[in-house]
């Protein structure tokens with residue numbers, strides 16, 4: 001297939017779906033040849049709206065060319081202007097750096113770091129073959145940012161982080177924007193944060209995302225899964241105490257009543273819609289992830305990534321989990337709440353009550369939460385409605401949909 005035609009088709013589709021919205025992002029996607037950053041891949045695949053894993057370590061992808069839709073969403077969140085100085089952490093193939101270089105133009109500057117020297121060498125080849133010369137590529141651990149070229153108007157991570165590292169904040173220009181895939185109670189959210197004069201970062205926009213996680217000094221265990229048995233693993237946010245895995249295994253082996261949920265739910269609802277709501281409003285929220293094609297649970301989980309998963313409330317006496325009814329799919333379908341163990345009925349009540357509150361609030365998704373990041377050392381009053389997520393280097397204040405944005 002002809003690369004120009006394939007690229008035109010891809011950008012038309014990104015435009016049509018509302019992923020690309022601004023003229024600057026559109027021009028960059030129309031101009032930069034993605035296939036040159038994925039040499040060896042058939043042109044049609046290089047312009048498919050899919051992430052392409054380019055490196056594996058122990059069977060796990062450690063680098064990928066991100067899905068064009070997600071890249072477009074993040075470039076719109078980033079709001080780059082000609083002349084901006086940008087740091088990208090997670091250079092990967094170099095494609096995103098090339099897009100950004102196109103937008104900031106010759107008056108701007110793009111610095112892109114990747115922890116993997118081999119990837120940096122390859123990215124340099126890709127950039128040269130695409131005729132892009134405005135990117136400074138370096139092999140470095142982005143946990144420390146890249147001080148020599150600071151301050152930056154924009155710092156963007158194209159790799160998931162559990163925390164907001166002090167060096168990123170320190171290297172932002174006044175009023176600068178930090179955009180990163182941030183772990184928030186089991187969801188990963190692409191959060192655009194503007195640095196205020198008080199040292200507090202206030203969010204401009206939030207979107208759901210799913211990125212490879214940081215390696216190196218800022219690698220975290222938030223994605224870690226404690227195996228429960230029955231073909232499922234447990235994921236709990238690292239700011240909450242982990243439920244007793246042995247007790248949970250016992251409880252899950254004791255399925256009880258299944259109660260229909262009042263509304264249909266799709267996998268995105270269960271993960272970043274209701275799931276995020278539950279995780280931010282109900283103690284004891286955890287996520288169950290299938291680790292085998294068929295779990296030994298009595299119901300299907302929702303399709304999530306390559307396997308299945310769901311959200312649940314659990315304690316030592318019981319659990320209650322959202323489960324699929326019939327064949328589960330990404331589109332909303334019938335779901336139910338399965339209760340487990342002697343304490344399951346009370347947890348089922350709480351889960352269904354939380355679902356009612358989420359529906360009454362208009363079924364908000366990740367984009368409707370307001371996040372404020374308060375780095376250690378900065379201070380801002382905590383709004384009464386905010387949930388506080390304590391991380392090593394910051395506190396994240398999550399305000400539910402409908403509440404006011406805190407002012408500086």
Ligand SMILES: C[S@@+](CC[C@H](N)C(=O)[O-])C[C@H]1O[C@@H](n2cnc3c(N)ncnc32)[C@H](O)[C@@H]1O
Nearest residue numbers: 063090092093096114115142158159214215216
């Ligand atoms: C999803 S890929 C980035 C895709 C890239 N932006 C592109 O356009 O191809 C994530 C990248 O982050 C890199 N990475 C992981 N940990 C890092 C760290 N601590 N510092 C810098 N890069 C890191 C990985 O090596 C990987 O290449």
